Amino acid sequence: MSPNFIHTYVSVDCVVFGFDHENQLNILLVQRRLDDFPKEKQKKLPGSLILSDEDVDDAAQRVLYELTGIKKMVLKQFKCFADPVRASNQEDIKWMGKEYEHDIDRIITVAYLSLCKIDHKINSTKYDTVDWCPIDKVPTLPFDHNKIINESLTEIRKWIESDFSIIFELLPKKFIIRQLYQLYSALSEKQIDIKNFHKKISSFNYIIPLEEIETNVSHRAARYYKFDAKIFKKNNTKLIK
């Protein structure tokens, strides 16, 4: 007898990060459509089974479009989650049966990271409710979605480590250095001295000071800066830094 090979559905799930005005990382959560769930159990990561003629990256791009109405979002595949019991919860099985009209007992998922400016208007073509949720207030979610979110935090750090330009996807087009510092601090695992940070940043020729300062603030008005992607790309990356 031949071994018992997995024959399964495959989904994509997307962790979309944003950075709010309270200097917190947020992620986008949607609501399950099943009516008989108590409301507090309905949140989940946006995702979908992939179609029979679809590649995974295309499926993730489709999910992001259905979620936000934005056509080309940056995205990065980060991990396939395939724990044999990740979809064995009875409520999850029931929900999948209703959502997909298929009996599904095992499902593997390919997880993606994406980034969105938090002020961008969200126009979902699929979900009634799409909400930003601060990363430290994420409730218990179905499947292994909490695990996926935990691992995505490590991945977003690695992503920015390997490509620092990514961090600017989370900031407004013009920003003050304090915002960049606070975002960097939220992403980093350890405390960074603000003076050293300023010194380091001022050595980066792709962070351009603008002729504009904050208005209507009670503290000393700070200068706005912008990120210049072209100058950034000219800087060569090396294996040893």
Added chain:
Amino acid sequence: MSPNFIHTYVSVDCVVFGFDHENQLNILLVQRRLDDFPKEKQKKLPGSLILSDEDVDDAAQRVLYELTGIKKMVLKQFKCFADPVRASNQEDIKWMGKEYEHDIDRIITVAYLSLCKIDHKINSTKYDTVDWCPIDKVPTLPFDHNKIINESLTEIRKWIESDFSIIFELLPKKFIIRQLYQLYSALSEKQIDIKNFHKKISSFNYIIPLEEIETNVSHRAARYYKFDAKIFKKNNTKLIK
């Protein structure tokens, strides 16, 4: 009618890198067992369908053990390949039917990187033939294995960029700086000056000079070094370097 969702087999494929005495990156290839293939068509990446009670990382660890006889090899999942036509070649379909005793028309695969010292004895429990193949001499392989190998080169660079200790998995326990330089050059996309390299390396306190030099060489005998993983781990990593 509900959409046509993928319902499929899932495999893992492993790209195992080694570094040979001619200073070339090599990968491990195996041979297909189907007798009626001409021999030159039988090479492929080592891989397997995953079992119904198996997680993908466990499947990759199993493939690596069946391939080399080594129990715990470093491994890193790097990408899920899911092009709808990646397994539509007739010969590939025929081979899958014989190998797995299932009719398979679509298959997605999760690709892994691994590293092996090239002098390590290979004791495959599954394959009759396991060969090191220089990376620039890889023949045309089945499925999208050539594409997987191409992308794995970018991934191994990123891996070493994010964790430089990984490079020492490819070197003998004691090595000379020229070997490290040549391996680094093989992995890097651009030429590095050897003098700058020496200077940089000598600033790394985790590369320890030994009281031993080369013997029986026609050139000036070079000193051996070893890598100290404990000292390396003490060095903090930062987002901005």
